[in-house]
Amino acid sequence: MTIDNADIAIVGAGPAGMAAAIEAKSSKVVVLDDQAMPGGQIWRSVEDVAARNDLHIFGKDYYRGLRFVQQFRASGIQYRQRARVIGIEDWDTGSGSDLIYLHDGKVKRLSAKRLIIATGSYERPTPFPGWTLPGVMSAGAAQIALKTTNMVPKRPFILAGQGPLFLLLASQLKAAEVPPDVILQLDDPKRIKQALLHLPAALTGTQDLLKGLFWRLKITRGIKTSVGNVINIEAHGEKQLERISWKTQNGAVGECSASTLLIHDGVVPNTQLLRAMRAPIWYDNKEAAWRPSLASIAGQMSDRPWIYAAGDVSGIGGWRAAIAMGALAGASANYTLGNGSITNSEEMRSLGRGKAIRPFLNALYPPARAFHKPANSTIICRCEEISAGEIRKAVREGAQGPNQMKAFLRCGMGPCQGRMCADKTVELITESNGAAINEVLPMRVRMPISPVTLGEMTTLDKK
Ligand SMILES: Cc1cc2nc3c(=O)[nH]c(=O)nc-3n(C[C@H](O)[C@H](O)[C@H](O)COP(=O)(O)OP(=O)(O)OC[C@H]3O[C@@H](n4cnc5c(N)ncnc54)[C@H](O)[C@@H]3O)c2cc1C
Known part of the structure; x- marks a missing residue:
């Protein structure tokens, strides 16, 4: 039996994971990611989208992703696609950990001296009456379908939510010539006062602010029905979504028929793997989300310095901050193995610029009242x-x-x-x-962190 080894194993080939790998490439690096190609959430399927000439739908940041993915591919780093990490063994010994992952229908093991967890984020769950009906889905799921298969939502469809990704998806759907029939904005206009307190700091990230303002101004253009200040939403239907109803802050009510309802209320760190290895996590009231407790700016875990968390998994910061955090973690892990050097100043500046807008966004878009x-x-x-x-x-x-x-x-x-x-x-x-x-202690997660069949499990080699 051969055990697969790496100096540094990275989970996630998004901006953070790719940046970490590029920075650490003088060590033996292996990157595992469950998607079919590198790019993570923001640059999902970017190579396919470029091949079908659809990059314009997803905006300028998406073009940048194509270049970054090409740089990652060209670096010659070992990258395993469709490799879903379902567990970690020996995370507490300090002498290397094993990633257990599902790949090609088999459960495999990869031993590594350093681990970089760059698993990104997922959309904040939005429980409301009827959210389990077929036809109700997250806005991110619709974006994934658009990027991977060019599939568009079934009409009539409603986009409801708040936050930067909500505004971005509205603009992407319009660029794909499938504007929503109805837009329901779940944000609270009164929050702007609190948010403005953070405006001076946010100005360091002026390009993000302007981009958001542009999306915001354009969101209702060309949309038949757009309703603001929505505080309550319900989905109705026997076996699948047929109709939705809503209520606004000033008591106005509305309803419409619907085949698809896309919902979005921000993103939260994807801490499943960290929870599964009992890593300390804490609730950040400002971000309204759980995040790992880190010992250093390079993302080293507070209780296990050989394990790093980089990118959105360590706290939501967007793709620029994710690249900076990935580069910091990659350089640090590499250095602790006796390779490379650490010259962090550019990454630190970039991290600062990338995160500058977060306090403004956190104040403007706390979790939507509709799901309280x-x-x-x-x-x-x-x-x-x-x-x-x-x-x-x-x-x-x-x-x-x-x-x-x-x-x-x-x-x-x-x-x-x-x-x-x-x-x-x-x-x-x-x-x-x-x-x-x-x-309150956070919910513990047991391995395997996602479903795996017994047949697949029997293919795992013991050490
Ligand atoms: C659904 C969704 C859509 C988004 N779309 C955009 C967008 O269009 N524009 C934008 O600016 N920002 C978008 N974001 C925010 C974006 O994720 C961040 O800005 C940035 O990409 C974070 O980079 P990252 O490398 O930290 O994580 P990600 O880009 O999320 O990359 C993490 C990678 O890890 C993989 N992964 C997770 N768990 C495992 C596992 N157990 N095993 C193997 N692989 C795993 C994921 O599939 C993913 O490829 C989106 C977020 C979400 C949740």
């Missing part, structure tokens, strides 16, 4: 079909954290391993028992 305090009948854990009411009842009966909630209700124990319900469960617990979020 879900009604008792709203499903929270989709895999196990557990409602908000059942979670509240379990808190009254003594479940003090999401890990006890598993024993009470199996909440978070389905195939998604809590990706969709963990954060909302903690929120409901604190809403019911008055604790602060950081007093």
